[in-house]
Amino acid sequence: xxxxxxxxxxxxxxxxxxxxxxxxxxxxxxxxxxxxxxxxxxxxxxxxxxxxxxxxxxxxxxxxxxxxxxxxxxxxxxxxxxxxxxxxxxxxxxxxxxxxxxxxxxxxxxxxxxxxxxxxxxxxxxxxxxxxxxxxxxxxxxxxxxxxxxxxxxxxxxxxxxxxxxxxxxxxxxxxxxxxxxxxxxxxxxxxxxxxxxxxxxxxxxxxxxxxxxxxxxxxxxxxxxxxxxxxxxxxxxxxxxxxxxxxxxxxx
Amino acid sequence: xxxxxxxxxxxxxxxxxxxxxxxxxxxxxxxxxxxxxxxxxxxxxxxxxxxxxxxxxxxxxxxxxxxxxxxxxxxxxxxxxxxxxxxxxxxxxxxxxxxxxxxxxxxxxxxxxxxxxxxxxxxxxxxxxxxxxxxxxxxxxxxxxxxxxxxxxxxxxxxxxxxxxxxxxxxxxxxxxxxxxxxxxxxxxxxxxxxxxxxxxxxxxxxxxxxxxxxxxxxxxxxxxxxxxxxxxxxxxxxxxxxxxxxxxxxxxxxxxxxxxxxxxxxxxxxxxxxxxxxxxxxxxxxxxxxxxxxxxxxxxxxxxxxxxxxxxxxxxxxxxxxxxxxxxxxxxxxxxxxxxxxxxxxxxxxxxxxxxxxxxxxxxxxxxxxxxxxxxxxxxxxxxxxxxxxxxxxxxxxxxxxxxxxxxxxxxxx
Numbered sequence: 001x002x003x004x005x006x007x008x009x010x011x012x013x014x015x016x017x018x019x020x021x022x023x024x025x026x027x028x029x030x031x032x033x034x035x036x037x038x039x040x041x042x043x044x045x046x047x048x049x050x051x052x053x054x055x056x057x058x059x060x061x062x063x064x065x066x067x068x069x070x071x072x073x074x075x076x077x078x079x080x081x082x083x084x085x086x087x088x089x090x091x092x093x094x095x096x097x098x099x100x101x102x103x104x105x106x107x108x109x110x111x112x113x114x115x116x117x118x119x120x121x122x123x124x125x126x127x128x129x130x131x132x133x134x135x136x137x138x139x140x141x142x143x144x145x146x147x148x149x150x151x152x153x154x155x156x157x158x159x160x161x162x163x164x165x166x167x168x169x170x171x172x173x174x175x176x177x178x179x180x181x182x183x184x185x186x187x188x189x190x191x192x193x194x195x196x197x198x199x200x201x202x203x204x205x206x207x208x209x210x211x212x213x214x215x216x217x218x219x220x221x222x223x224x225x226x227x228x229x230x231x232x233x234x235x236x237x238x239x240x241x242x243x244x245x246x247x248x249x250x251x252x253x
Numbered sequence: 254x255x256x257x258x259x260x261x262x263x264x265x266x267x268x269x270x271x272x273x274x275x276x277x278x279x280x281x282x283x284x285x286x287x288x289x290x291x292x293x294x295x296x297x298x299x300x301x302x303x304x305x306x307x308x309x310x311x312x313x314x315x316x317x318x319x320x321x322x323x324x325x326x327x328x329x330x331x332x333x334x335x336x337x338x339x340x341x342x343x344x345x346x347x348x349x350x351x352x353x354x355x356x357x358x359x360x361x362x363x364x365x366x367x368x369x370x371x372x373x374x375x376x377x378x379x380x381x382x383x384x385x386x387x388x389x390x391x392x393x394x395x396x397x398x399x400x401x402x403x404x405x406x407x408x409x410x411x412x413x414x415x416x417x418x419x420x421x422x423x424x425x426x427x428x429x430x431x432x433x434x435x436x437x438x439x440x441x442x443x444x445x446x447x448x449x450x451x452x453x454x455x456x457x458x459x460x461x462x463x464x465x466x467x468x469x470x471x472x473x474x475x476x477x478x479x480x481x482x483x484x485x486x487x488x489x490x491x492x493x494x495x496x497x498x499x500x501x502x503x504x505x506x507x508x509x510x511x512x513x514x515x516x517x518x519x520x521x522x523x524x525x526x527x528x529x530x531x532x533x534x535x536x537x538x539x540x541x542x543x544x545x546x547x548x549x550x551x552x553x554x555x556x557x558x559x560x561x562x563x564x565x566x567x568x569x570x571x572x573x574x575x576x577x578x579x580x581x582x583x584x585x586x587x588x589x590x591x592x593x594x595x596x597x598x599x600x601x602x603x604x605x606x607x608x609x610x611x612x613x614x615x616x617x618x619x620x621x622x623x624x625x626x627x628x629x630x631x632x633x634x635x636x637x638x639x640x641x642x643x644x645x646x647x648x649x650x651x652x653x654x655x656x657x658x659x660x661x662x663x664x665x666x667x668x
Contacts, residue, residue, distance in 0.1 A: 004383050009320055096312050099412070104306060128306040132334045135307065135315075140332045142316040143413075 005186065009141040015074060020180045024077035027249070032078070036245035040078065042178045043242055044069055044087040049174075051088060054110040055102045057095055059174070063146045065094035066177045072137045074183065078249055081133070085122050089130040097142045104128060119246075146182070147173055147191035154188075154195055158209045169198040172227065179230050185223055189215065193223035266331075267295060267342065278308045278409070279338075283345065286330075292345040293330060297338050307339055310409040315341065317385055317408045325376030327396060327406040343406075346396035348562055350403065350454070354392055354461055359560045363517060366458045368553035369395075371542065372403035373451055378538035380405065381444040386414050388425040390450035392457060401556035414443060426450055428473050429463050433484060434532050436474050438497030445532035448541065452527030459513050459520070474501065481528055482506030489531040519546035 005011055021034050045066045052062045068090040072081060088107050095102040104124045111120055151173055155161040172194040176182070181190050192215060199206045210217060268285040275281070279299040286293050298311045318329035331342035350369060353359055361369075373395060380387055387394075389410040396406045410425050420440040425431075432449035434442050456464035465480060467473025478484065483503045486492050509521050516524070523546040526536035536544070547553065 007383070092306070096307075096309055097316055101305075101309060128300075131306045132337075132339060135332070135339070136334060140315050141319050142312070143320050 005145050005188075008145060009143060010145050011186065013071075013141060014186070015183050017184055020070075020074055020183050022074065024073070024075075024079075026077035026079040030079065030248050030250070032245070032248050036248060037073065037078075038179075039237065039242050039245045040083055040249070041070060041073060041180070042237075043246075044083045045178050047084075047087045048091050049177075050114065051091055051107065051110060054114065055091075055095075055106055057091075057100055057102060058098070060146060060148065061091070061094050061098045061100055063148070063177055063182070064098055064144045065091040067144045067182050068094055068134060068138060070180055070183055072134055076137050081130075081137070083249075084119050085126055085130050086134065088122065089127050089134055092127055093131055093134055093142075144182075145187045147176075147187040147194070150188040151191040151194060154191055158195070158206060160195070160199065160204065160206070165195075165198055165202065165204070168201065169194045172197055175230075176227060179226070181223065181226065185219070189219055189223060192220045193227060196220055196224045197227060267293065269295070278311050284342075286342070294343045294345045296341040296343065298341065300338060311339065311341065313411060314408045317411050317413070321380060321383060321385060321408075323376065323379040324402065325372055325379060325404055327404045344398070346398050346404065346406070348397045349393055350395040350397060350458075351392035352562055353397065353560075354457055356562050359562065361458060361461075361560065362551070362554070363515075363520070364551040364554045365559055366455075366520075367547065367551070368556065368559060369403055369458060370451075370455050371547055371553045372556070373405070373454060374538050374542050376403070376405035377444075377447050377451055378542055380411070381447070381538055384413050385411055386444060387411050387447050387450075389427070390447050390454065391427050391430050392454055395454070397559075397561065401559040401561065403556070428470065429453060429466055431470075431473060432532065433474060433477055433530055434495065436470050436477075436497075437492070437495035439495050442532060444537060445535040448527055448535055448538055449532075451538070451541075452524060455520075455524055455527065456513065459516050471499075478504055480506070480512060481509075481530070484530045489534075491531070491533075517546075517549075519544070519549050522546070 021037075023032050023034050023037050027037075048065050048069065049062050052065070065087075069083075069086055072086060072090070088111060092102065092104055092107055104127045107127065108122070108124050111122065114120075148170075151169060152161070152166075155166055155169065173191065176190055176194065192210075192213070195206075196210070210220075266286060266288055268287055270283040270285065273281045273283050273294060279297045282295045282297065284293050284295045285291070296311075298308050300306070300308070315329065315332060318327070322328070327346070328344045329341060330344060333340050333342075350373075353361075353369075373390075377387065377390070385408075387405060387408065387410075389407055390405075394405065394407040396404050398404065412421060414421075421442065423435045423438050423440060423442070426435065426446070430450035430453045432442075432446045435446055453464050465473065465476040467476045478501055482505050483501050484492055485503075492498065509525055510516075513521060513524065523536075523541060523544045526544070527541060529535040
């Protein structure tokens with residue numbers, strides 16, 4: 001698969017970190033910062049995962065949906081594209097694009113079941129309308145590569161595919177979707193960073209195996225550091241801060 | 254001209270002209286791109302009645318065509334929403350290979366056939382390199398541009414096949430182009446299915462009529478075995494393990510030469526490799542391109558020198574009336590490919606004749622389906638309900654599971 005990642009639209013669309021860390025002008029006017037953006041996107045990634053658990057779709061669909069959502073906000077404002085609608089719509093679109101369609105009315109049913117909050121209340125027609133807008137925002141590029149397959153192959157190759165290591169690194173990988181890594185780095189490097197963290201955490205020495213790979217280990221280490229920073233910051237994130245970020249958006253009144 | 258009345262601005266940039274026909278999932282218009290002056294074809298995608306947003310088939314096509322940019326694959330130029338409908342802008346193509354094959358006024362030299370096959374295989378090899386299966390190869394989906402260049406189109410059934418263990422539906426391709434592993438119900442298959450279909454297209458170019466015109470899935474296999482001999486486990490070790498495997502009475506293969514009297518030795522050799530039963534042993538699209546057939550004389554005709562149908566106007570109704578079952582030669586999984594009405598009457602007259610030869614089986618079976626719902630694949634085998642010739646008693650129990658599986662089809666998005 002790696003062979004065709006390099007010719008894919010995903011590769012061509014990889015962004016520099018500074019192009020991802022932006023708040024759209026309309027949102028900035030409301031005092032929304034890049035930090036607020038990160039919190040809101042994280043919250044919406046969680047929302048997508050939670051909703052996905054109810055409608056039972058593969059992890060791949062979740063990952064694609066989160067990627068769509070994150071790509072969307074590198075171009076569109078949260079003021080015009082309400083995250084509470086964009087998130088389920090991305091899940092809907094990703095389910096189709098990944099060939100495991102979930103009906104829009106099923107999503108709406110579970111949204112109502114999980115959240116009583118008015119902010120989340122959207123109907124089928126809203127999702128379908130937003131679907132078209134998201135497609136446009138994505139410039140109709142729908143194919144996304146994910147690190148999961150490389151992760152499994154790497155673990156196997158390194159002889160680290162025991163349940164323990166697999167679970168840990170897989171879990172870390174899931175968490176990377178709470179960040180924008182997938183928009184910036186090739187998937188296989190993200191996979192390596194997850195393995196790197198997991199092996200350090202489990203005190204397994206894989207230096208020799210990593211050295212044999214023809215990859216820039218500095219990049220892998222940088223990604224690993226980003227992930228660790230994320231975990232570190234995570235502990236400081238309070239409910240209030242998230243609410244404050246959403247408060248600035250003040251979407252539905 | 255009347256066309257002026259039809260002209261209409263679509264999303265500012267495109268000047269809408271006449272309707273070209275009905276595609277798989279909506280109306281297709283001819284239009285002028287005012288930005289480039291280029292003629293384009295715009296597919297207006299109907300929104301499903303089931304409140305399911307952008308049509309699933311259309312979405313597949315968008316997804317894959319955005320990744321596949323090649324001179325031998327139809328170009329998706331643009332997409333835009335307009336009045337709640339999604340519109341896809343494709344490069345405009347003059348005709349298609351089916352029209353060329355059916356047109357009795359066109360003589361296809363061995364070099365012309367080689368050229369069409371080379372372009373077909375180049376498009377296919379490109380898809381396979383990108384891990385995309387086309388899954389609906391047939392002459393009607395091979396479009397021909399104004400300079401004779403052939404391009405693969407209609408990716409509505411196509412899929413990415415990267416994941417090794419993914420199971421797919423075997424209900425793909427129009428039946429006459431379906432590989433034996435699909436007819437035996439294989440769920441894990443690969444690029445070989447497209448190569449088999451390309452072989453059928455090769456045969457069709459040589460003989461100027463569809464090669465294996467089965468009237469049901471069972472009959473299709475019968476036709477295949479009659480042409481190449483019954484498949485045996487020695488040729489194809491996995492054969493007996495396929496889900497819908499049934500034993501066929503052994504028939505020996507007639508000499509391949511007798512089926513293709515006009516073909517060269519190289520052509521026959523390539524054909525036999527494309528029609529290899531075991532998909533693992535079947536030649537790949539890339540290997541086929543490297544076959545000596547393509548490097549030996551006569552060399553492939555330059556695309557712009559290929560014979561094409563005369564560009565004269567004919568009655569509009571003749572070609573794409575979706576209800577007109579009998580004029581459709583390919584099994585009507587969908588309505589006819591959209592082609593401008595430049596095809597002469599001869600082509601159609603010829604087509605009607607041909608279909609009448611098979612009217613008994615093809616028309617009835619397919620017509621019934623088309624009447625119910627245009628979207629239903631023709632592969633639903635209604636002929637099973639009809640009386641079976643008593644000569645094949647082994648089939649009944651297998652048919653039941655066959656049918657059951659078929660009723661279980663992925664009808665993801667009826668429109």
